[in-house]
Amino acid sequence: MRLYLAVAAWQSWAVLKRHLVVYLRNWHTAALPPIFEPVILLLVFGVGLGNNIPAFDWKAQNVSYLAYLAPGILAYTVFMTAFFQALFAAYIRMHYQKTWDGQLTTQVRLEHVVWGEALWSATLGLAYAVIVVFVLGGFTLAGWLELHWSGVIAMLPLLFLAGVAFAALGLLFTAIVPTIDHMNIPFYLVIMPLGFASSTYFPLESDTLLAQAWLVINPLHHLAEGLRLLLLSGVWSFHLAAALLLFGLMILILLPVDFRLLRRRVLGER
Amino acid sequence: MNGKKAFATPLLLQAQGLMKSFGPKRVVDGVDLQCHSGEILGMLGANGAGKTTTLRMCYGFLRPDGGEIRIDGIDRVSDPDRTNRLIGVCTQDDTFDTDFTVRDNLLWFGHYFRPRPTDLETRVAKLLTRFDLARYADAKPDTLSGGYRRRLMIARALVHQPKVLFLDEPTTGLDPQARMSVWELVDGLRQEGLGIVLTTHYMDEAERLSDNLLVLKEGRVVSAGAPRTVLGDLVGEHVIVLDANIPEAGAVRQWLKDEGIGEPIRILNTWQIALDGAGLARFSAAFGQLRFEVRPPNLDDLFLQLTDDDS
Missing domain, CATH: 3.40.50.300 (P-loop containing nucleotide triphosphate hydrolases)
Incomplete structure (x- = not known):
């Protein structure tokens, strides 16, 4: 319980603030990926590839590939940003920069460092998602997309929660990978497949039991489909509730595991 | 205290x-x-x-x-x-x-x-x-x-x-x-x-x-x-430093063994032997003819003794 309560501790937010200050100092280079990545992806896949794909039926609607892709990129951005921060950036701070070791010689304890990393990853994931929303707004103004915007603001807390959950997954690998080179293993065997096989870039529909089970337990699938129904139809679907539940479970289960593993790795406690 | x-x-x-x-x-x-x-x-x-x-x-x-x-x-x-x-x-x-x-x-x-x-x-x-x-x-x-x-x-x-x-x-x-x-x-x-x-x-x-x-x-x-x-407490009052390659090395070693001191600490070609006042007097009596230096102990001796015990 102490671990969960640490989310509200000033130390956790001090860690987040530190990351924010460092990030903002490098804003001119740091802002490039969140702005240009969705623009490029939407242009290359949505417009370029989409022009060669006829509109198709999805949930009883006829949608263009660009319209299908847009909410998927929004979900994918939160997922990848939060996960990447909690894996690579956190690992570098922990292992190479010794930032964590320095923080731990203060009133900041490991539970605060873990929460600080998770909250920061989620903050960045949310910020990048907001940038994607603006990019999608630009596409809408250009007449390339037709989206329902009414529920978008209400989605922000869910996107933040998604960021915390994906960060908890990233921290799990940060805690266990022996070296930075070993990050290729979770990245290419877990994260990339998860990122794509989650209704983000293409529809995933199958009658097989295995595929059905995968979709039921996959929070990114529910997030992508929930956002898609909201943005394309203005419908609040069960997918959003499922995503909320699964993200909550991920946080409840993964963060204590992260903490335990990191306590061993960082402090030498067994 | x-x-x-x-x-x-x-x-x-x-x-x-x-x-x-x-x-x-x-x-x-x-x-x-x-x-x-x-x-x-x-x-x-x-x-x-x-x-x-x-x-x-x-x-x-x-x-x-x-x-x-x-x-x-x-x-x-x-x-x-x-x-x-x-x-x-x-x-x-x-x-x-x-x-x-x-x-x-x-x-x-x-x-x-x-x-x-x-x-x-x-x-x-x-x-x-x-x-x-x-x-x-x-x-x-x-x-x-x-x-x-x-x-x-x-x-x-x-x-x-x-x-x-x-x-x-x-x-x-x-x-x-x-x-x-x-x-x-x-x-x-x-x-x-x-x-x-x-x-x-x-x-x-x-x-x-x-x-x-x-x-x-x-x-x-x-x-x-x-x-x-x-x-x-741990080293002694005095440290004797003597050449480890002297002909009497075997006799010194035996004397240390008989005194219950054990092996001397070796640094390059010297032996460093920590003794209390009485031990120094006995050593002098036994090996008066040897050339050796007596100095006060320092923490290096302590450290060497601790690591030597470990080895």
């Missing part, structure tokens, strides 16, 4: 019966220690003796399996927030925030404490001046020389004006001049009333700086007290 240098100043750090095991191996086994205001307590021991583990329990990185630690009377385990506010930690490795400049490292460290250090900017400016870091204030820490990095580490540990300072091998890897300047800074901090706990592998450093020593071996305290007392 059992040969311990006595202090009338407040007791700032008190640990009793500290225990720590990693798996089946007990690394710290019933360690007691104390440090008063204005005292430097030196912790000595060979690698694996339990120094760093003891220190890490004291500054909160590790949770003791048993025993109690009090910082200025407050229990370390039950109130980590308050006790962390009272201590400063300078770890052996540099743990700067490399994303910040020297000044910002000090300023940002202040943000990790509540209540916030009062007038933080003035405090940081004073530390930069005192530690001769002002000219590097806007540089990144990784551009500093080893000596200045250490200065920054110690300055950073003092931003919040702690009462107890932990220094884990603060001069390892420094050149003699840089070491001496760190010693002067540490000595100045002692005079200001900080309680300082120091671990080091440099015996001259421990001898010059420490008011009291704590010698650990296999996780236990084997001696504690003022440096001279500890040396007397």
